[in-house]
Amino acid sequence: MRESVKTTDKRVIEAFVEACFREGMRRVVCSPGSRNAPIVIALDAHPNIETFVIHDERSAAFYALGMAEISGEPVGVVCTSGSALLNYYPAVSEAYYRSIPLVVISADRSAEWVNHGDGQTIVQENVYGAHIRFSGVIDENDPLEQALESVQEGFKAAKFGWKGPIHFNVPLMEPLYGTAQRTSGNLEYTISEESFPDLRENWDNWKEIWASAAKKMILVGQNNPTGRMKQLLEQLSGDPSVSVLVENTSNLVGHYWVHCIDRTLAGISDKNRESFEPELLITLGGAVISKRIKAFLRNAPVKHHWRVGKDFPEMDTYRHLSHSFEMNPVEFLEGIMPDESAPATENFGGRWKQLDYRIKDRLAEFLNEIPFSDLMVFRDLLGVLPENSFLHLANSSVVRYAQLFDPTASVRYFSNRGTSGIDGSLSTAAGIAMLSKNHLNVMVTGDISFFYDSNALWSRYLEENLRIVLINNSGGGIFRIIEGSRKSEQLQNYFEAHHDTSAEHLCRAFSVAYSQVDQSSNLESELIRLLDSSTKGPALLEVKTPWEQNASVLDSFFQNCAESKS
Numbered sequence: 001m002r003e004s005v006k007t008t009d010k011r012v013i014e015a016f017v018e019a020c021f022r023e024g025m026r027r028v029v030c031s032p033g034s035r036n037a038p039i040v041i042a043l044d045a046h047p048n049i050e051t052f053v054i055h056d057e058r059s060a061a062f063y064a065l066g067m068a069e070i071s072g073e074p075v076g077v078v079c080t081s082g083s084a085l086l087n088y089y090p091a092v093s094e095a096y097y098r099s100i101p102l103v104v105i106s107a108d109r110s111a112e113w114v115n116h117g118d119g120q121t122i123v124q125e126n127v128y129g130a131h132i133r134f135s136g137v138i139d140e141n142d143p144l145e146q147a148l149e150s151v152q153e154g155f156k157a158a159k160f161g162w163k164g165p166i167h168f169n170v171p172l173m174e175p176l177y178g179t180a181q182r183t184s185g186n187l188e189y190t191i192s193e194e195s196f197p198d199l200r201e202n203w204d205n206w207k208e209i210w211a212s213a214a215k216k217m218i219l220v221g222q223n224n225p226t227g228r229m230k231q232l233l234e235q236l237s238g239d240p241s242v243s244v245l246v247e248n249t250s251n252l253v254g255h256y257w258v259h260c261i262d263r264t265l266a267g268i269s270d271k272n273r274e275s276f277e278p279e280l281l282i283t284l285g286g287a288v289i290s291k292r293i294k295a296f297l298r299n300a301p302v303k304h305h306w307r308v309g310k311d312f313p314e315m316d317t318y319r320h321l322s323h324s325f326e327m328n329p330v331e332f333l334e335g336i337m338p339d340e341s342a343p344a345t346e347n348f349g350g351r352w353k354q355l356d357y358r359i360k361d362r363l364a365e366f367l368n369e370i371p372f373s374d375l376m377v378f379r380d381l382l383g384v385l386p387e388n389s390f391l392h393l394a395n396s397s398v399v400r401y402a403q404l405f406d407p408t409a410s411v412r413y414f415s416n417r418g419t420s421g422i423d424g425s426l427s428t429a430a431g432i433a434m435l436s437k438n439h440l441n442v443m444v445t446g447d448i449s450f451f452y453d454s455n456a457l458w459s460r461y462l463e464e465n466l467r468i469v470l471i472n473n474s475g476g477g478i479f480r481i482i483e484g485s486r487k488s489e490q491l492q493n494y495f496e497a498h499h500d501t502s503a504e505h506l507c508r509a510f511s512v513a514y515s516q517v518d519q520s521s522n523l524e525s526e527l528i529r530l531l532d533s534s535t536k537g538p539a540l541l542e543v544k545t546p547w548e549q550n551a552s553v554l555d556s557f558f559q560n561c562a563e564s565k566s
Helices: 011-022 037-045 057-071 082-098 144-159 203-212 227-236 261-265 270-276 291-298 329-336 348-368 374-384 397-402 425-434 447-452 491-495 504-509 520-531 550-562
Strands: 004-008 027-030 050-053 075-079 102-108 134-137 166-171 179-183 216-220 242-246 280-284 304-308 321-325 390-393 412-414 441-446 466-472 513-517 539-544
Touching: 004 011, 004 037, 011 037, 011 144, 011 166, 027 037, 027 057, 037 050, 037 075, 037 102, 057 075, 057 082, 057 102, 057 425, 075 082, 082 102, 102 144, 134 144, 144 166, 203 329, 216 227, 227 242, 227 329, 242 348, 261 291, 261 348, 261 550, 270 348, 348 550, 374 397, 374 441, 374 466, 374 520, 374 550, 390 397, 390 425, 397 441, 412 425, 425 441, 425 447, 425 466, 441 447, 447 466, 466 520, 504 513, 513 520, 520 539
Parallel strands: 027 050, 027 075, 075 102, 102 166, 134 166, 216 242, 216 280, 280 304, 304 321, 390 412, 390 441, 441 466, 466 539, 513 539
Antiparallel strands: 004 179
């Protein structure tokens, strides 16, 4: 039996919220304001929508991004008018390039007051420009049917095909706080449905190209874990002419695959480069972290590059794009699977994997003897990380260091690689931790990323399953890794932006357990203590590494890889 609820007296707004719920929006992160009062009143009154309040809009949007990523469902963010929705933009762009269904709902002044000196008023319609999958207006004075049509159109873009963020701008007139008694769920509304275009291709043609290619490479970028994809890739990698390259963020682990791409590429000599270059390149998933593989493939004589996925069909990362298959990667792999095994003329996959094994064996002794450094933090952390953990990697040097170590099959890897920005990494991890209470969520972040997103700690929703490893090397350590900037006279002041800031007092302010380590002798024991299930979280371990020698340790790592050159 439907119950009577006290909600906003603005009927269109109440119906708009109900329609969003019908479309699958079960959670909404709200930031305080006044103009958005009718929206939050309707959200709070809805019996089946869970709401959260986070003050900082930039952090709030990344919290919602994380919740949408881990749940696979649309998650809303609601703000007041003016500059508030501009603070959502970093998360909107990340959601756009990751195809994550983030639903932005912004309150606004009436159109007649835009650009006429009224407070907290800017041009809000279409404010996200080219980084949004849908932008619409929900006006309280428009016919109800028009508002519901806009909701249906918007959620089609959020949930189906090329998915992504959507934006509803909601002009509202005073009074804002009025309420009325209504029957919950009393709305005639047709939920948006996915259309299924005919994607049947000339598979005989594609299979012929597949069969004739002696050197085939399948490169998988950022990806949500799917057992069926893993099964199909394992089956294909049984063909000696196929090499499968994956990164940790692909969340795929296979015995015959190359997982540490940069590490393996460092072992390829110029004279043998040709034997490692593919004729047919197939790319699956999202962003690829390795700049080295991008350069390697852009300079390779690739005859065919097939891109697979429903989003960004024209994206030509490797400058050899010949065809885009706008379909689910699993459907593609099932379609391209050979009917029977053909005799291989090349041991292409074996050549890549043999080099990978050789370099890994050579590095074992080196890694045991490295001095206290950023690299040591990853070695020790990955050695004690509990099974079935969620590992969150901030951008810049952190996510790149992680790719130098083989992934753990039971660990799920996360990173904001849509735009690869430093903003929002901790907030995203905190949002994911909120909806994954049965998993230990470990956030590894550099100091610049952490301090930039420190308002993530300004939240009542930090969970006890959240642990933060803060690698503080006193600045942007990546700029000592990049060849160009490390030689610049402006390195320390402008690129690295050297500092002496500590996280200790921030943690105290936000009631986060804090500990620190600055030497190798107790690093492993402190990591074990941080990750122990009996530790009361949330908790942060600040590891202060010597910024002067991190780059030289990494240089030595790659020199050891290069000495195994094939």
